Structures are given as C-alpha cells and as structure tokens.
Amino acid sequence: MRILHTSDWHIGRTFHGVDLLADQESVLEEIAGIVSREHVDAVVLAGDVYDRSVPGAEAVRACNRALVALREAGATIIATSGNHDSPARLGAGADFAAAGGLHLFTTVGGVGHPVVLDDEHGPVRFYGVPYLEPDVCRSELGVPAARTHEDVLTAAMERVRADIAAVDPGTRSVVVAHAFVVGGDATDSERSISVGGVETVPAAAFEGVDYAALGHLHSPQEIRSWLRYSGSPLPYSFGERSDAKGVWIVDLGAEGLESVRKVPLTSVRGLSRLTGTLQDLLDGAEHADAEQDYVSALLVDERRPQDPMRRLRERFPHAVHLEWERPGGNPELRYRERVRGRDDTQIVRAFLDDVRGEPTDEEMSLVSEAFAAVTAEKEGER
Known part of the structure; x- marks a missing residue:
C-alpha cells in the first residue's frame, strides 16, 4: 500500500498580513497531482487543516476543493484535528464524509477504532489521534491524574496497541497524530500547544505501529525511520525559508514498512531576509533574485528613512516586514547601561533623535522647562 503523508495545511493563514490562500491552493493542487502520478492509495493529513478554529468561508471552500481533488486522484483520506482546528467543526458530518472516502478523527472516542x-497483502489499520488537551480529555481516556501531553498520548496509544493485539499483533498499522515529539526541531511559526513546558512526548509513546505520521512541527524531519513529520507544505515564517518543503511517500509491503521517500513541493514564492541601507537594497544588483520573494528587510541607515516600506515595495512588491537598526548600535546592550551617566535631558534628546531626528534647540528648551517645572513642584510638596 502506498501512503502520502502531509500535515499542517493551515488553510486561511496570513503571512505578516498577506493573504496566502492562493499560494495554499496552488500547493494543495500540486499534492493532488503527486497522488495521481504516484498512484497513492491513502493520504494521511496529521492535523491543523485550518489555521483557525472558526475558518472563513473562503478557507472552507479552498479546503473542500483540495479534499475533492485528492479523492478524484484516487486516494482515501484519513485526517485528524490539530491544535488550530475546532474538532467539532472539522468533524461535523464525519460519518457521512466517511462514506465518500474522507475519514475524520476529531474525538477521543475515535481513538482505538x-x-x-x-x-x-491484506488489511492495513489506520488510527487517528487528534490533538489531545490533557485537561479536557484525561477523564475520557481513563487517566484522571494525567497532567501532561505524554500522559494522555500514552493512554491513547495504549488503546491503539490493545486494538492491534486483539485483532492480530502482526497486522500492519499506521497512526496519524498531532503532537510535539522529543527530538523534533520547532520553528517560530508553530503555536505552542501547552502551558508550562509539558507539551513534549517521547518517541517511544508511538511504538507498536509500522508508521507514525506526525503533524505540528513545520519542518519536514525524521525522528525514527518509522516516525516522521511531513512539515507544512508552505513556509509560514522566515525561520522556514531554508526548509525543503515536501511530502513523504510511504510504502507498506507484506511485512510492514518497506520504504519512505520524500517528494519535494514547488516553492510558490521564496522568502528572503535582506540587510543594508535603504538605497543599497533599492539599487544593489545582488538582491535581484529576491525581487519576487516575500522580503523581510533590516535597514542600517544612520537615520531612519522616510516612508521606507513604500519605497522598498517599488523594487520588492512582496516586502512584508521591516526593521531599522542604527549601525554600530549594540542591540544586546541593556537599556540601563545605555543611559548610565546621562541626565534626563540627554536621554530625551537621544530618544527624539532615534525616533524622528535631531530635536531643535527650541524643542530642547521646552523639555528643560518641563523638567524644571516638575522639579519645582516636587520641591514644593516637601
């Protein structure tokens, strides 16, 4: 059996305020093409189908089009809910959808079934483990003392292993789950799924199945040969700009896992981080390759440029993020150390110079008068 592993579509997400729906539809259409070309039997989608628990109408329509395309390409779909999804909304009509080849695992009660x-070669059993919030699901899982993700996920996987053992310990099996496994590398675009650092689970929690398809971390990675993250199909932060996005093609033979290989996805639009003065970025030939990328720029002009984003977009129309840092400044220096030895007037002068330019003598005279008035008022209260 051939399986395509994907996750973290985050349909409806924006990137620094830019609507990504067209980019998402493009890459999901590409995944449907891979399903057809590779003769995939099943697509497993490991959570975070949507970016919000209440997705917009356009996001829902885009998701429906993607799922229809996967079915038309010949694959059965097995999907779980992630921490961004609303289990109730994503799972609405799940029984009806199953009749059409879309199997949605969004409830604790579905674990183990x-x-x-x-x-x-016979049957392959696909188990879906949705994102499990310890406070919400521990009673239903029969572990009322559970406090961590490891506790509840271990209980869920015990149900999976018990079902396999009851049928035939040699039965081939796949689990689809949304979790943060120890050893995985996070980026800065995943939303934390816990409070207090108790979100991680050990890889050993998933033992007993032929393949574990994971979602939540956005970089594709191998934790074990049989335990992998597919990552998101698009980069959702500049920290992912060097990721080679793709999907895993998993082949199961008569005895279990035979091979896993990565099929790369086409980059819809690149991501670039540029540093220099505004004029350097506007004129430098070395930045030509970034002209159609999403751009994050760090300006190092001596003075803050006027209207820098508008000017930057004249060359980089997809610029989405801008910072200014005075050259020679030390961003690591603590504020207390930076102002040590300065009087109040000097501190105000430096502040005004930083945010809008050198203040005039008249302006500084008004500042000095204000400080003198405050001092006189305090002296009068003693």
Missing part, C-alpha cells in the same frame, strides 16, 4: 483499508 481504525479505518481499515485492504491491499493485495
């Missing part, structure tokens, strides 16, 4: 697909 697999979708069974057959190939020439």
Whole structure:
C-alpha cells in the first residue's frame, strides 16, 4: 500500500498580513497531482487543516476543493484535528464524509477504532489521534491524574496497541497524530500547544505501529525511520525559508514498512531576509533574485528613512516586514547601561533623535522647562 503523508495545511493563514490562500491552493493542487502520478492509495493529513478554529468561508471552500481533488486522484483520506482546528467543526458530518472516502478523527472516542483499508497483502489499520488537551480529555481516556501531553498520548496509544493485539499483533498499522515529539526541531511559526513546558512526548509513546505520521512541527524531519513529520507544505515564517518543503511517500509491503521517500513541493514564492541601507537594497544588483520573494528587510541607515516600506515595495512588491537598526548600535546592550551617566535631558534628546531626528534647540528648551517645572513642584510638596 502506498501512503502520502502531509500535515499542517493551515488553510486561511496570513503571512505578516498577506493573504496566502492562493499560494495554499496552488500547493494543495500540486499534492493532488503527486497522488495521481504516484498512484497513492491513502493520504494521511496529521492535523491543523485550518489555521483557525472558526475558518472563513473562503478557507472552507479552498479546503473542500483540495479534499475533492485528492479523492478524484484516487486516494482515501484519513485526517485528524490539530491544535488550530475546532474538532467539532472539522468533524461535523464525519460519518457521512466517511462514506465518500474522507475519514475524520476529531474525538477521543475515535481513538482505538481504525479505518481499515485492504491491499493485495491484506488489511492495513489506520488510527487517528487528534490533538489531545490533557485537561479536557484525561477523564475520557481513563487517566484522571494525567497532567501532561505524554500522559494522555500514552493512554491513547495504549488503546491503539490493545486494538492491534486483539485483532492480530502482526497486522500492519499506521497512526496519524498531532503532537510535539522529543527530538523534533520547532520553528517560530508553530503555536505552542501547552502551558508550562509539558507539551513534549517521547518517541517511544508511538511504538507498536509500522508508521507514525506526525503533524505540528513545520519542518519536514525524521525522528525514527518509522516516525516522521511531513512539515507544512508552505513556509509560514522566515525561520522556514531554508526548509525543503515536501511530502513523504510511504510504502507498506507484506511485512510492514518497506520504504519512505520524500517528494519535494514547488516553492510558490521564496522568502528572503535582506540587510543594508535603504538605497543599497533599492539599487544593489545582488538582491535581484529576491525581487519576487516575500522580503523581510533590516535597514542600517544612520537615520531612519522616510516612508521606507513604500519605497522598498517599488523594487520588492512582496516586502512584508521591516526593521531599522542604527549601525554600530549594540542591540544586546541593556537599556540601563545605555543611559548610565546621562541626565534626563540627554536621554530625551537621544530618544527624539532615534525616533524622528535631531530635536531643535527650541524643542530642547521646552523639555528643560518641563523638567524644571516638575522639579519645582516636587520641591514644593516637601
């Protein structure tokens, strides 16, 4: 059986305020093409289908189009809910959808009750483990003392292993889950799924299955040969600009896992971080390759340029983020050390110079008068 592993679509997400829906539809259409070309039997989607618990109408329509395309390409779809999804909304009509080949695992009650697909070697059991919030699901999982993600996920996987053992310990099996496994590398675009650092779970929690398809971390990575993150199909932060986005193609043979290989996805639009003076960025030939990228720029002009984003977008129309840092400044220096030895008037002068330019003598005279008035008022209260 051939399986395509994907996750973290985050349909409806924006990137520094830019609508990504067209980019998302493009890459999801590409995934449907891979399903057709590779003769994929099942697509597993490991959570965070949407970016919000209440997705917009356009996001819902885009998701529906993507799922229809996957079915038309010939694959059965097994999907779980992630921490961004609303389980109730994503799972609405799940029984009806299953009749059409879309199997949605969004409830604790569905853990341990697999979708069974057959190939020439017999059955393959697909188990879906949605994102599990310890405070919400520990009672239903029968572990009332559970406080961490490891506690509840271990209880969920015990149900999976018990079901496999009850049928046939040699039965081929796949689990689809949304979790943060120890050893995985996070980026800065995943939303934390816990409070207090108790979100991680050990890889050993997933033992007992032939393949574990994970979602939540946005960089594609291998934790074990049988335990992997597909990552998001698009980069959702500049920290992911060097990621090679893709999907995993997983082949199961008669005895279990045979091979896993990565199929790369086309970059819809690149991401670039540029540093220099505004004029350097506007004129420098070395930045030509970034002209159609999403751009994050760090300006190092001596003085803050006027209207820098508008001017930057004349060359980089997809510039989305801008910072200014005075050259020679030390951003690591603590504020207390920077102002040590200065009087109040000097501090105000430096502040005004930083935010809008050198203040005039008349302006500084008004500042001095204001300080003198405050001092006189305090002296009068003694």
